[in-house]
Structure formats: C-alpha cells, structure tokens
Amino acid sequence: MTTPTYSKALSWAFLLLQEKGLDDYGAEYVLLERQNWRKTDLSFHEREPMPAPIWQQFQQDVQTLLTGEPAQYLLGAAWFSGLQLKVTPATLIPRQETEELVAWVEHFAQRFARPRILDLGTGSGAIALALQQQLPQAEVWGSDLSAAALAVAETNGQRLQLPVKFVQGDLFAAVAAQPPFDVIVSNPPYISHREEPVMDYSVKHFEPQLALYADNDGLAIYQRIASTFATHLTLPGALFLEFGYQQAPAIKHLFGGDQAHWPLVIRPDLAGWPRMAQIGPAATQATRS
Known part of the structure; x- marks a missing residue:
C-alpha cells in the first residue's frame, strides 16, 4: 500500500x-x-x-x-532555552514566553561574581536549569511543593549534568535556613478559577491544576511572596515575576506602593503584553542597559 x-x-x-x-x-x-x-x-x-x-x-x-493530550506529554519532552526537558502531567509544559524572563534574570545576575538564585515553584526545573546553564558560576536552587514535579526536575538536572539544588517545600519554607539570595524568580500559578470555562481544553484537562490556578483571582501566591520575599533577598538583589497579561495593576499594587526601597519595573513580552516584573533596588538601572 x-x-x-x-x-x-x-x-x-x-x-x-x-x-x-x-x-x-x-x-x-x-x-x-x-x-x-x-x-x-x-x-x-x-x-x-x-x-x-x-x-x-x-x-x-x-x-x-x-x-x-499535548504533544509534549505524548513525547515526554519539551524544549526550553535550548534545553530538552523531561515533562510529565505532574509539571507544566514550559512556555516560550518564559524564556524572556530567563534572559532578563540572566542579564541582571551577571553583576554578581557568584550569584545565588532561587526559582520558586520550579516544576520541571525549566527556569532554574536554564539559568544554571547560562550562569555556570551561579549557585541555583529550585523549590516546589510537589514531590512529583521535583522528581522530574531532579531527573532533568541529572541528565543535563547541571548542579541545581532542588528542595521540596511551600514557597520559602524549603530554604528557610539558607542565607538570602541575590535573585529570586518565580512563575507561580496565577490563573483565576473564574477563567476555567474559557481555558484551552488541553491545558485544562491535562496540565496540573496545582501549577495553574490560584485563589483570590489568581493573586494568592503573589500575595504570599510579597509579604515574605524581602527577608530572603540580599539588598543588591531583585525579585523577578511572571504573571498574567491582565494582572499588572495588581502586581504594581502588591509590590510597588510606597516601598521606595523596592522599586518596581514592569516589562512587556514579545507580544506587547505586560507580563514580567522586576522588584529590587537596582530595578530601574537594570532596564536602562
């Protein structure tokens, strides 16, 4: 035939x-x-x-x-920042837009001789591993609440021979005993449960809900990060966040306000949507380069 x-x-x-x-x-x-x-x-x-x-x-x-079923789950692999990563239904499929956040973090972190970096909610380890690849002198940590996701991240780190330290815990609980970090980066769950009816079928039915949805109109994790990040960040350091395209005003309210010590810069993605933020003393200077 x-x-x-x-x-x-x-x-x-x-x-x-x-x-x-x-x-x-x-x-x-x-x-x-x-x-x-x-x-x-x-x-x-x-x-x-x-x-x-x-x-x-x-x-x-x-x-x-x-x-x-998404093609990446069918194959068990996805590409991110030039790295082929194992992915399973326990982890989100890394998105190309997040590579822009990684590039921003990488540029900022180069000002430190040996930056200490924390990726909150690391999932498959995509952000942490990409930063470790680009910044071999860095000490990179990745934390996640999900043991299943961390098992995937650890497999990726071992296969790629990248020495990221993966630890289990709820946000900063996993690194409570560690010294402050020069960079904290997070792409946490930020989708409101009210958006479920209009979500893409494949995302809604196959990707892990724990990594997708958050309470308080998708802002619950950001609210928790805002209340505690300062104690885990060095003064020359910065916090980097990815968020939904309609959440920039809420992010400005949570992390901007009257905190002159922590200036905030919002940056658009390649499509022009405000999707990323840098919070830190050097934020304004970092975006002028």
Whole structure:
C-alpha cells in the first residue's frame, strides 16, 4: 500500500485536529521530534512518501493528539532555552514566553561574581536549569511543593549534568535556613478559577491544576511572596515575576506602593503584553542597559 507524502500526512492530521478545535501544530511538532528533524528537513522531504513504520507511528500519535493530550506529554519532552526537558502531567509544559524572563534574570545576575538564585515553584526545573546553564558560576536552587514535579526536575538536572539544588517545600519554607539570595524568580500559578470555562481544553484537562490556578483571582501566591520575599533577598538583589497579561495593576499594587526601597519595573513580552516584573533596588538601572 502506498503511504502518503509527509506533506499530505500533515494535511490529513491538521484537518482532523482543526475539526475538533485542537491546536494542529502538535502534529508537526511530534513528527519533527520523532524524526529529529528541523523544519528545513521537513521542507526537503515533504514530497516524499512516508516510510510505512513512520506513517504507522504518526497515525497513532495523531489519535492521541485528538484526545487533547499535548504533544509534549505524548513525547515526554519539551524544549526550553535550548534545553530538552523531561515533562510529565505532574509539571507544566514550559512556555516560550518564559524564556524572556530567563534572559532578563540572566542579564541582571551577571553583576554578581557568584550569584545565588532561587526559582520558586520550579516544576520541571525549566527556569532554574536554564539559568544554571547560562550562569555556570551561579549557585541555583529550585523549590516546589510537589514531590512529583521535583522528581522530574531532579531527573532533568541529572541528565543535563547541571548542579541545581532542588528542595521540596511551600514557597520559602524549603530554604528557610539558607542565607538570602541575590535573585529570586518565580512563575507561580496565577490563573483565576473564574477563567476555567474559557481555558484551552488541553491545558485544562491535562496540565496540573496545582501549577495553574490560584485563589483570590489568581493573586494568592503573589500575595504570599510579597509579604515574605524581602527577608530572603540580599539588598543588591531583585525579585523577578511572571504573571498574567491582565494582572499588572495588581502586581504594581502588591509590590510597588510606597516601598521606595523596592522599586518596581514592569516589562512587556514579545507580544506587547505586560507580563514580567522586576522588584529590587537596582530595578530601574537594570532596564536602562
């Protein structure tokens, strides 16, 4: 039996996924990852018939994608800041937008000879491991409440040979006995439960709710961080946060106010949405460079 070309196989998959209102990019992502190809490789081979074993595997993968399962969970891996990370339903799938936060933190941390960095709510370890990769002189810690997520993070650290110290605990409880950090970074749960009806099906049904939702209109974790971060941060240091695109006013209220000692800068993502904040004595100076 003649198998379809790569191009026709993808068109078939795209149509099926679109009919169910699912992201059709997952089909291409899975195909490229299975073949260890780049998009240029696909362009080169797109008119060739798929070998039968690849076509059979691709059909199985598409059937799984049609359930709404994200391609990264299907493969058990996701890319972040040039690192291939293990991911499971115990961890969020790292997003490209968060790479912008990592770049901002990396730039700031370079002012320290050996920065001590804490990633709160590390999940798969994506932020902590990316920073350790870019700042080998740094001492990087990652904390998380979820033992299952930490097991994934530790596996990633071991496989990548990056010496991040992963510890279990609720926010700062895991590092209560540690000296202050020069950088604290967090991309905590920030989705309001009121947003559940409009959430993407794959996110809502497959990614861990513990890492998605927070009380008080999605602000509960930020409120807790705001009340305690200063005792865990060196005076030359800074706190970096990622948050929802509508939460900038609330973040300004929680971390700005009259705290002249902790100036705050909001930065947009590449799409222009205000999505990141730096809170710290050098915040204004850091954004002028």
